[in-house]
Structure formats: structure tokens, C-alpha cells
Amino acid sequence: MKKYTLYLMLLVLAVPAWAQKGKIKETTGAQDRAFWVKSLYKISYPVIHNLANGTLKANMPLEKGNNYNLNLKAVTYTEALGRTLAGIAPWLELPDDDSEEGKLRKAFRTETLTALKNAVDPQNPDYLNFRTEAQPIVDAAYVAQAFLRAPKMLWQQLDPTTQKRYIEEFKSLRTRTGAYNNWLLFAAITEGFLWNIGEQYDPARLRFGINKLNEWYEGDGWYSDGSSFSMDYYNSFVIHPMMVDLLKSMVEKKRASANDYNRAVDRMARYASFLERSIAPDGTFPAFGRSITYRTAAFQALAQTALMEKLPEGVNPSQVRCALTKVFHLMYEGNQNFDKDGWLVLGFNGHQPEVADVYTSTGSLYMASLGFLALGLPADNKFWADPPAPWTSQKAWSGQTLPRDHRIEN
Template sequence: MKNTSIKRISGLITLIVLLSVCLPITNVCAQKSKNKSKEKQSITTTGKQDREYWSELLYKMSYPVIHNLAEETLKKNMPLETGPDYYLQVKKVTYLEAVGRTMAGIAPWLALPDDNTKEGVMRKTLRDDLLKGLTHAVDPNSADYLNFRSEHQPIVDAAYMAQAFLRAPKALWEPLDAVTKKRIVEEFKALRNRSAAYNNWLLFAGINEAFLLSIGEEPDPARIDFAKKKIIEWYEGDGWYSDGPNFSMDYYNSYVIHPMLIDFYKVLLDKNKIKKEEYDTALKRMVRYTEFLERIIGPDGSYPPFGRSITYRTGAFQALAQTALMEKLPEHVPPAQVRSGLTAVMHRMYDQCNNFDEKGWLVLGFCGHQPMIADQYTSTGSLYMATLGFLPLGLPADNVFWTGPTTDWTSKKAWSSQPFKKDYKVEY
């Protein structure tokens, strides 16, 4: 009897599997066929088509933030969606979040010279609007005056603004008028009356001071030294940093730690505050970490939604994007391979998930509107970390990143029986 029951159960499982493979009444087969068709289409796109897709998507994402700031309507028009356990003062933090994070993502792109292409027009529109908007952001009499003066969260998002200025000084800092520059400096110095949390936040405080140092202002050396020493102490090995004393398996090495540490260290190196060996070691560690990021891109462009802050979407690939922008990718990872993988992620994330509301603002979620997965510190403004995955748009269109042939990325090679490089731990 026992054997008979086992056979019956086994038979039922086999039947269920067979039925799930192709049920006409649910259009499963048709959907699979469509997916294969989409997959095939993505393989055959050119770098020029990919760049057009990236630039239009980034423009769509960033325009509502930047244009409304320019028009002094950001606070009037931006939605104030929060997660179920949100605990911050949303009106005091979310607008600077949106502006700072968007700026950091679009800065390398806006640094490219003007041209008369469709992309060039979009780029100039955003840059002109941002320069106009920054005058409002630090004007106490403006309807869109951003809060740097209270709450702890502004330490974070001022840091992304600082990172934007460091990534594109000639496009975003130098053209500002003297009054606006003076006001920005005052706002950054006002952050010093609050302490940063004992984790990746130390980098935020550090890079805010590094930005001031870069423009000839006197920095707070204690904040710089504390960030420099503690982050290095928290290195765990093989390209991974701990976020504070305790390790967390999430994307914060990409959202924050590697890219911001490199930009922070670059200022310190230029000002002779660290040795070149320190910068080079940090860079090698980031390059190693990007190997993991490239490998987690699934054959279909999906990637695992683990850890905190997954509502930041494509921000999870900032470290890979920055390494590509710096042209420091590992030798065995061709730039066009990274472009192809990231393009697949964007198509999977933004074509197959409805991540925008009817007015073009990002909505809380990972794939679509999923407010239940938002963290207790996540609001609408937080979501614009997604722009950080687009940094390679700062490479000109004739760079090999864009001109190289579409290439399968590592997991696609692995799952289609192609040769691919084995992976091993590194010791630096």
C-alpha cells in the first residue's frame, strides 16, 4: 500500500509539472514565447540603441524632480508616499532626498558637451533646469527651499549632492552664481551640528567635508579622519565591506560604500591627504566587488531582491556602473558585456514592471507598486537612488562601452553552456 501511495503521489506531481509547462487556458506557452521573443530582441540591439534607451529612461525618471525644482513646484507636485512603518518627518527630508540622489545619478551625463542630438537636447534641458533649481534649493525665500538645517537624514542626501558636484564640477558647480555657491556652502556647514550614525553614514559626513575641501573651504578634519579610518576597519575581504561593526548581506556596498569611498578618497588624494596606495587599494576592492554585481544579473535581466532598501531598484548596480564609467572594469569583463547586462536589467525592471505613477513619479516598490516592502525610512524621494545605475551615460557615445557588440553577460553564458571565467576569492 505504501509503495502504491508513493507511486500515485509521484504520478500526480509529474502531471502537475507537465500541466504547468503548457496550459493553453492560461496562455503560459504564449507568454513564454513572448518572453523568448523579447529576449532575442534584446540580444540583437546595438550599443547605439541601448544608449538611446538608457538616456530616454533616465530623462523620464529625473525630469519630474529637476523640472519641478526649477519651477519652484517640487514641494507642490511631488507625491509623499511612505511605507507602512515610516518614522521620519517626511516633508522635512523627502525633497532633498529626491534632489540629491537624482543629481548624483545624472551628473556624469550632464557633464558631457552640448550637441544637437535628441539626447543632447534632453541633457541640456536637465542641466539648465538643475542649475536654475539649485538657486531655489538654497534660497530661504523660495517655495522649494530644501531642509539642510534639521533632522539627521539631510546628512545623507547632502552627501549625494556633494557627490554630484564632485562628479561634474564644471557642469554643476562652476556655472552657479556667487550667492548660490555661498548659500550651498553655508547649508553644508550647518550639517555639522548633528552626528552621523555609526555605519555607512560616516561616509556621508566625510564626503560632505571633502566637497568643501575640494572647493577651497576649510573642512572639519575630524569627520574626514573618522570616516577614513572606520570604513577601512570594516573591510571584510574579497571586495566586501561591513556596514558598521556588523555585516549585512544587502546592496549597501553598491548604494553607498564603494562609490562614495572612491569619490571621497579621490578628493583626499588630490589634496595630498592620503597616499596613492590607499586609493589604489580601495579601487581594487571596488573592482573586485563589481565582479559579483555583474554575475548576479540573471539570464533574463532579473536580480535577487535581498536585503534592505531594494526599492532603490537599479541603484543596486551603482558600483558596477561607476567602475564602467571610470573604465576600470576587470580585464575579463568587456565594457560591452556590462552594457548588455545592465540594459537587460533595465528592460526587465522598467518595461515589465510599472514603476511610475500617471504623472511620471517613481512609486514605492521593487517591480511595480509594492509599498509593503518599503523600509521605515523610505519615501518617494528616497527612490531616486535608482538613477545611480545610469552612470555610464557619462561616457561619450563613441566609447567602447557603447560601440562594442552586444555580448552575453556571465550568468547568461553560464546558463547556456558557454565558456565563462571561474571565480576565486582575492586577498587585497
């Protein structure tokens, strides 16, 4: 990867520096995309590069939250892989091209495939744990989701032995259960992936998660995370994206109806409108609820809705690009969220270990990559090609015309 160092330096130079009072100059879509690529690479490189070299366990720091209550070494490395992979998958699924970004993407995909192979090789020092503890149910689900998001460039590029090993690891999860909330979708999407590739699957685990989350739907784009509603970002961290990806794979195999899928997409689009409105004119957003150390994963549902070109009425792609770019500048232009070796640190925007939950460790933090899903759109898509546009809060606070907000019925 050393030969791409110069390209990364050029990416830095292509993105304008911060001006005074936390504002940035207006940028083009190409400059925004360059900064997104730089930021996603900065986040994901330590995980993928070390796993590809068999040094993830040797080099990844083991920071954990106060009163941490999991078996750290048994789960944190698997968390790092699954969460990183689900975020980079749409970008890696893009076809190869001769652009500098394309060359970087191809090289990084090659490393990712090596990392995936090492992760399930019992003879590799970085063989990851899927066989014990409940936590791997979560992170196997993110690996499965990544395979659904990048079937051609990730799953189908793995050699038959590695594919067989993932199938065996996923099936081994059936000996365990997890929490009675969004965790039901983790079991469901892993089984859905197995069914999607023609493997034996558990239909009860597949359907139960979908059915229960539909029972927990509260209306206007919000699901309850279990029987008690929690005001946090889990609708974006997990629920909407996994429901939509799972149902999409099931519709393709005629296991679910198009109506079920379209309803889930409409709900996610409505929820995405709340996320877009939550981004303040200066790019800040509320730090509330569980797991705020997942940082930009809070915008996974918005990024995925943009990726699918299903943004809600009144929200255009370029305003989402500009809003998220502003957020990413605040989070990732500096080094406050990284240690000296480039690993993410516990916190929201800086090293703030006091906000970490009892299940949070270094590996958990790589959920941050999920905010970058729109990089799966090609560079000539209107998301990137359209001129800059103000997002909703900018319009509201500057007295511009803005769309009226309204609820959805289903």
C-alpha cells in the same frame, strides 16, 4: 522642454519592443544608449523639472513605508534632489554637442542648475531643508558627490550666491550626527567636497569615515556596514562609490595616497564582479536586504567601475552594457514603477509598499538614478560602440566559456 518631446518619442521607437517570453531582440550600443537616456530622463524629470519651477513640494506625492519614522516633509524633498543629482551628474558633465541627445542634455542641465539654485534660496517655495533632522546629512552628501562628479558643468556653473549658500548649508550639518555605519561616509564626503573647493572643513569628520570603513572591510571586495555584516546592496548604494569618489578628490589635493585610492578602486572592481554575475540571463537580479526599493541603485558600483574604465579582468564593457540594459528594460520599459504623473512608487518592480523600510518615502526612491552612471561615457566609447556580448550568467547557463572567479587579497 516641450520641444524635446518629439525626440523622446523617437527614442521610444528606436528601442525594440518586448518579444514573447520576456526576451528582447539584440540591439546596438546606440540603441541601448538611447534607451538608457530615455529611462534616466523618465526617472529624473519630475524631480528636476518641478524643483526648477518651484513646484516640487506642491506636486511630489508623499508616499511612505509602513511604520515610517522620519519627519516626512522635512526630509523627503531633499532626498529626491540629492539622489537624483548624484545619478545624473556624470551624464550632465559631458560636453555639449549637436546631437539630439546633446540638445536634450544641455536643456536638462539648464533646468538642473535652476533647480539647484531654487533648492537653497530661502525665498523660493521649494527651499529645501538641510538645517534640521539627521536625514539631510545623507542627502547633502549625495549633492556633494554630484558636485565632485560634475565639477565643470554643475558646481562651477552655479552663481557665487548659490555656491555660498550650499557651502553654508553643508557646514550647518555639523550640529548633528547619524548612524554608526555607512553614514560616516556621508559626513566625510561633504567635508571632503568643502576641502576640495578650498573651504574650511572638519578634518576629523573627513578622516574618520574612511578610517572606520577600512576597519570594517571584510575582504574580497566586501565592507561590513558597521560592526555587524548585513547581506544587502549597501556596498553599492553607498560604500564603494563614496569611498572611491572621496579618495579621488583627496588624492588630487594630496590629502591621501595613490595607494589608498588604488586599493579602494580594486575593491570596488571586485565587488562589481559580483554584481555583474548576479544579473541572471533574463535580466532579473536578487531582491534581498534593506532598501530594495532603491531598485537599480543596486548596480551603482558596477556602473561606476564601467564609467571609470576599471572593470575587473574578464568582464568587458559591452557585456556590462548588455546586462544592465536588460535590467533596465525589466524595470523601466513599462510603467509599473511609476504613478500616473510619472513619479516613482514604493516597491521593487511595481507598487509594492509592503517592502518599503521605515525610512523610505517617495524622495528616497530616486537612488534608482545611480545605476546609470555609465552614461557619463561618450557615445563613441567602447562601452557603447562595441558589439553586443553575453554577460557571465548567460555564458554559464548556456555552456559557453567563462572566466573562473577568484578572490582578491587586499
